[in-house]
Amino acid sequence: MFKPRFRVPIVAAMCVCSLPLLRAQSPELPPGPMQQKVTTSCTECHEPRIILQQRLSKAAWTKEVDKMIKWGAVVDGADHDAFIDYLSANFPPGKPPEPAVRAVPRKKQTGSSQ
Amino acid sequence: MISRRDFLVGVPVGLAAAAAIHPLLTWAADQQGVFVPGKEGMIVRSARFFDLEMPPEFFDSWITPVSHFFVRNHMHEPSTLDASTWRLTISGEVEKPQTLSLADLSKMASHSVTNTLECAGNGRGFQQPRVPGVQWQKGAVGTARFTGSRLRDVLDRAGAKANGKHVMFHGLDEVPGKVPPFIRSIPIEKAIDGDTLIATRMNGAVLSKHHGFPARALVPGWIGAASCKWLSEIKVLEREFDGNFMKPGYRMPNHPVKPGDALNVDDSHPITALNVKSVIAAPVDGSTLKSRALHVHGAAWGGETEITKVEISTDAGASWQPAQLGREQSKYAWRLWSYLWKAPKAGEYTIMSRATDSQGRVQPATTEWNPSGYLYNAIDKVKVNVQA
Numbered sequence: 001m002f003k004p005r006f007r008v009p010i011v012a013a014m015c016v017c018s019l020p021l022l023r024a025q026s027p028e029l030p031p032g033p034m035q036q037k038v039t040t041s042c043t044e045c046h047e048p049r050i051i052l053q054q055r056l057s058k059a060a061w062t063k064e065v066d067k068m069i070k071w072g073a074v075v076d077g078a079d080h081d082a083f084i085d086y087l088s089a090n091f092p093p094g095k096p097p098e099p100a101v102r103a104v105p106r107k108k109q110t111g112s113s114q
Numbered sequence: 115m116i117s118r119r120d121f122l123v124g125v126p127v128g129l130a131a132a133a134a135i136h137p138l139l140t141w142a143a144d145q146q147g148v149f150v151p152g153k154e155g156m157i158v159r160s161a162r163f164f165d166l167e168m169p170p171e172f173f174d175s176w177i178t179p180v181s182h183f184f185v186r187n188h189m190h191e192p193s194t195l196d197a198s199t200w201r202l203t204i205s206g207e208v209e210k211p212q213t214l215s216l217a218d219l220s221k222m223a224s225h226s227v228t229n230t231l232e233c234a235g236n237g238r239g240f241q242q243p244r245v246p247g248v249q250w251q252k253g254a255v256g257t258a259r260f261t262g263s264r265l266r267d268v269l270d271r272a273g274a275k276a277n278g279k280h281v282m283f284h285g286l287d288e289v290p291g292k293v294p295p296f297i298r299s300i301p302i303e304k305a306i307d308g309d310t311l312i313a314t315r316m317n318g319a320v321l322s323k324h325h326g327f328p329a330r331a332l333v334p335g336w337i338g339a340a341s342c343k344w345l346s347e348i349k350v351l352e353r354e355f356d357g358n359f360m361k362p363g364y365r366m367p368n369h370p371v372k373p374g375d376a377l378n379v380d381d382s383h384p385i386t387a388l389n390v391k392s393v394i395a396a397p398v399d400g401s402t403l404k405s406r407a408l409h410v411h412g413a414a415w416g417g418e419t420e421i422t423k424v425e426i427s428t429d430a431g432a433s434w435q436p437a438q439l440g441r442e443q444s445k446y447a448w449r450l451w452s453y454l455w456k457a458p459k460a461g462e463y464t465i466m467s468r469a470t471d472s473q474g475r476v477q478p479a480t481t482e483w484n485p486s487g488y489l490y491n492a493i494d495k496v497k498v499n500v501q502a
Contacts, residue, residue, distance in 0.1 A: 026161070026162075044290070044291070045290035045291050045293070046160065046162055046163060046290075047160060047161055047162040049158070049159070049160050049161065050159075050160050050248070053159065053239075053248075053249040054244075054246055054249070055244040056244060056245075056246055057243070057374070059374070060245070060246060063246075063376075064246050070292070071291050071292050071293045071294075072290070072291020072292035072293065073291065093243060093244055097239070097249070098249075100157045100169075101147055101148060101157070101158045102147045102148075102154075102155060102156065102157060102158065102169070103147060103148050103149070103150040103153045103154050103155060103156045103157075103158055103166065104147030104148065104149060104154060105149075105154050106149055106151075
């Protein structure tokens, strides 16, 4: 375990490192007028990969967005319908499935953290 | 205990600083894949939270190595886990509420169960029309030997009262936003079954963090969600726990519903034991084969039942032949199976597998649609192109 005296610098390091890291290492949501707002609201709790694998009707996306708002996602009321339009346009039932991504050994990883 | 240092072995320096208090960041992704220490080769359905699926090629071992065992997390893994300070409380409808340490548990009788653990949502990705959730295909399932104390012994020590009809589990996973905590309950009959455990070991080793260190419930034959990880609280209740992950979560409609319909919670029941099911590990769907002689193999399981038969069809279901069942077996564990087949000529073939269990349940041609895609168990099929 880390000893307590290391915790403050570690918290500082995390604040500096973690958000850029998340954005750099995680797949991105597709471009569109709502891309940034959906990214900000949803990736507070989970990465975009969870969204990228869904293939849902507009009715099902509406239920998901409303459930997530109930569970703490911050979505401006004025953006509610645009969120659903963006998600149902980009991740509809007929779209081919997202390719599977594997966990890889460190040596194959080429991220900026190397 | 698992120290942060051990957990972070192999993590790039830039990540390590962030991950020190945020272990969720011990991954890094690029276009080639995601770095998840100790889980190389797994399909990454999500890296935050971790949802890792075993790919078909790892269905080659009766006991699944921990490195190949699927991970299903509903929320963040605990950021702090210390074996020396960990405690398990037992309260509710009991005469003598308990607070147990790992040392206390280790003094109780030890019992091992080889169990096939499967996520209730395994196969959700095959359900049509599609439903929301982690889009698992074949591999949110694995078989391991779990060791620990019997839950029954712990309940006896606390003196569970006669009005205690359900046993609730709560773990240390960390809740994001306003998500309801992951709390579920099982009926007392299953809780006092001699094979229901508070497990501290998996395949002989101390539980890893992804699998619930330092202790998890192990409810054999039942959906994975019953086997709460990072267990810290057990409560004996008069009624089934009434929270999100019992209701509306993890429930099946009592009657078939039309695709697209919502769940009517008043006409539904909690999911308990697993379905009868087989999957084909090889050949892989869509593969081109250079030899006409083929070793078709996979695994079959039935939760609390025994697999009595696995049949293979190589003509898209027109005729079926028995597969050979693997020698290794245990009450709650899957059977590996294999079938040697020589394609009569080059061409396209659909190979199917169908399991039957000791209750006479037979894997169906199609599975009944349900709003969350639970317990998918349709006959498995792969298409291959034999070129030789």
